[in-house]
Amino acid sequence: MLQVAFIRENKETVLKGLAKRNFKNAEEIVNQTILADEQRRATQTELDAVLAESNKLSKDIGIFFKSGEREKAEILKLKTAQLKDKSKELSEKLQEKATELQNLLYLIPNIPNEIVPAGNSDEDNITVFEAGKIPALYDGALPHWELAKKYDIIDFELGNKITGAGFPVYKGKGARLQRALINYFLDKNTKAGYQEVQVPYMVNEASAYGTGQLPDKEGQMYHDAQDNLYLIPTAEVPVTNIFRDVILKESDFPICKTAYTPCFRREAGSYGAHVRGLNRLHQFDKVEIVRIEHPTKSYEALEKMLEHVKDILNELKLPYRILRLCGGDLGFTSALTYDFEVFSTAQNRWLEISSVSNFETFQANRLKLRFKNANGKTELAHTLNGSSLALPRVLAGLLENYQTSEGIKIPEVLIPYCGFDIIN
Structure with a gap:
């Protein structure tokens, strides 16, 4: 605010x-x-x-x-x-x-940073970095939803039976690969200095207002009307709200947290390949990183977050690019956002797998998250967050880019976490 x-x-x-x-x-x-x-x-x-x-x-x-x-x-x-x-x-x-x-x-949404480009939609976003080699797949390569069925690792129809569309069931090596990714992401984050926290998956109205989901995302969050609680759309909400109504000391900075949670989003459904399979879900897993920073250090911290996510994708050996979002595609609370996208060779399209954002004082003002400066005066802190990473499209990219005629190979860095090197 x-x-x-x-x-x-x-x-x-x-x-x-x-x-x-x-x-x-x-x-x-x-x-x-x-x-x-x-x-x-x-x-x-x-x-x-x-x-x-x-x-x-x-x-x-x-x-x-x-x-x-x-x-x-x-x-x-x-x-x-x-x-x-x-x-x-x-x-x-x-x-x-x-x-x-x-x-x-x-x-009123946040004011964009001066380097945010003008634009109306994602077509006006600017590619600022690109890395990784797009693999040449064998004849007969399949999109991930067909691979999931072929190797019986993700069951979309079963999830539809149990709950509805957008709630897949992971099975066998698919479930183990999912768990491996979560543990790998958390290990990378904690080694980089982020303290792991386990947080509630439901938040009260004050928390949803504090990080800006309400009233902007009213109707897009799953809501328990009886207790007036909301299922979280991202771990950013409960993790950042740890610091609601808190006055910090300058010596407390930087504060770095990471959390794994399932995420829940009531996004309007649509049809087509761009939302098939894991491309858009109502429930999905994500590992988040959150930073509370001194205002003079927040953009330096944003660069560190970008390098951290790049390191993960480099280890996974996935082709990816980084986009600086234009004003028309910027989230309500963000002053500056970079999106990471992996290239899905089987779908021949880029898939968003992470957003890394600096909110400056926008969330802190709502949260009343402040600190005492060297002169003893109270200032608003800066908040940042990023996906590190969201699992569904990372998993889709892995399944599609690592598929061979013999099966789906596992990236070398994940083999110790999975306990196997191929899905066949």
Whole structure:
């Protein structure tokens, strides 16, 4: 969430940033926000004046009673009663204006970093890095959903029977490969200095608002209405909320966490090869990395996160590229995002497998995540997160790029985790 003072003092910068995002009704919402803030501050000023006058009269009443001027004291008591009613009215108005302002602020996305390119969709994203050799597959190579059926390692129909579309069942070597990837990712992350945490798979409303899933993703999250809890769309939500309402010390930075969780997303379904098999699921596994950083160090930390994910993909020997997302494709909370994509040779297309983002102070402002600087003043921290990695499309890329006429080979780095070197 943007700070209202920033919006008020940098209106043109905010509008320019929102224009880069193609944010609709930007000027109208920004103007409403500034007006709501002016009304809130004016109400606060009026309330402060009423309270100050009431305090003064209370002191005068005491003086009059002591001096025996009871009649004057009684007159002032009537006036303080009127002021009490006025202060109650103003307090209620102040709360209404504060809620109105908060709800408007929730609608405004983060301002893109200056290096974010303009653009309307993923077609306008910029490729900033590419590595790995695209393999030449044998005649008769199959997409992963056909390989899954051929080797009986993932059962999409069984998952549909048990739950519905988008909830696959992993079987035999498919399940073991899935577990191997999770353990490998966690080991890589912990060796890089990320502390592993196990977190709840459901969060309360405050947590969903804290990291920006609500109200932006309202309707896209699985919701238990009875307890008002949400199934997490990513471990970013519970992990980052560890630090909600926390004041850190500068010496606490950097804070680096990693977590494995299943993730749940009620994304609207569609048809076609681009969403077949593992390409889009309602439940999937992901290992996440989260960093809490000093504002002066967050972009250096973002580069370290990019190098870390590159290292994993280099070890898996998958062809991949990194994209800098344009304003129109940028997530609601992000100031700058890089997407990692692996190339699926059997599908002849790129598959997104990770997003690495810097949110700057946007989440921290919602979370009230602050730190004391060297001068003892309180500042907002910066938050970052990235997938390290999301399993479904990594698994799809492995199955398709490592397939041979004899079976699906296992990347060398995963063999100790799997306990086998081929699926056949």
